[in-house]
Amino acid sequence: MHRLRLTFAVASTAVLLGGQLTFVGSVPAGAAPPAAKPSPPQAYPADSLRALAARVGLRVGTAVNMDQLGTNEKYTQITAQQFSSVTAENVMKWSEVEPTRGNYTWEKADQLVAFAKKNKQLVRGHTLLWHNQLPTWLSSDGYTTTLSNDEVKAVLKKHIFDQARHFKGDIWQWDVVNEAFDDNGQPRQTIWYKAWGGTGYIADAFRWAHQADPKALLFYNDYNLEFTGVKSDAVYALVRSLKAQRVPIHGLGFQGHLSTQYGYPDLTNNLERFAALGLKVALTEVDVRTLTKADAVNEPVDALAPYAQESYWSRTLKACLAIRACISFTPWGFGDAYSWVPGVFADPQEGAALIYDEQLNPKGQYDVLQQDLALAAGAPRR
Ligand code: XIL
16 A cells, blocks of 8 residues: 555654745654764755655656645645745736736746745746637637737737746746647647748747747647657657757657546657657646546545556656656646646546645655655665
């Protein structure tokens, strides 16, 4: 069973000071307190996901809900203690940063960047170009707009330069382009596609982002790329042609929104083939949903479902661990109470997709990630 916590867990007391963790005591469980030199205070426990991942050079991230960060103490503490990278779940999206034309509202995104700095976390910027969550002055559905093609082009260029410059130096990975292909592997006919008369906007977006923040790693990010098929193949062909044209693209983001009602994807093959193009790869939005009860959305219908979920989480993490090019593993949040899944996947109802339960207690899904990371770091010699 996965319920046992790792035995080398460190018992410690953390105090939350303005979002920053400070440790006031740290004694290995079951061991005598250190005699002479006390080890230097640590900002997070030795058995946290971030500490274990650091031993193999991997960043473990989370999407962050800015309605909880700083107000919900337990949520804030877990965010700081367990993760070494953060992604804004919403507050860096266009509708959030420029709700009325020309008036930027960076406050919440700036707060997240400041929190990350305090807690020695890197930031995944999400996202510069998407067809969803656009401000209504630009488009209400991502496919239609009252602006002319020339205006659309100018507005996108300004947006990418303004946003990438605003966060210049603070972003480790930018999701420059998000979800440009549909499930049939066709380029989505968005306002961007229509303004350019094709997918040429994608190369322009990467070039502009690179000019605005030359040190950021620039990613294309999408879902279902984990599965081999028309969509993954179409994105592969696009990225290969971008590389051939020397467009500054550095990484491929596999969102990793998985469900136990579908088979486990051939993720390893897909990570490998994109990495072989000379790209970094990352798992950027992982969650593993399962069928849940209509009247209790985070309660699985099948009592055995959590074991399937544990298997999916473990295999997804291990697929990343096995490939040097895989630089970060990011679940899309950590507490079931704040997950986007129950609201969006409601017919049939799915949920229970994250690694902490509704009360923010770690589930078996947390334990398997912790154990896999500990194993990757190397079992002690006997
Ligand atoms: C989701 C957020 O989690 C929700 O809170 C919001 O209402 C809609 O967007 N792919 C992405 C993410 O790239 O930005 C989406 O996030 C989930 C799917």
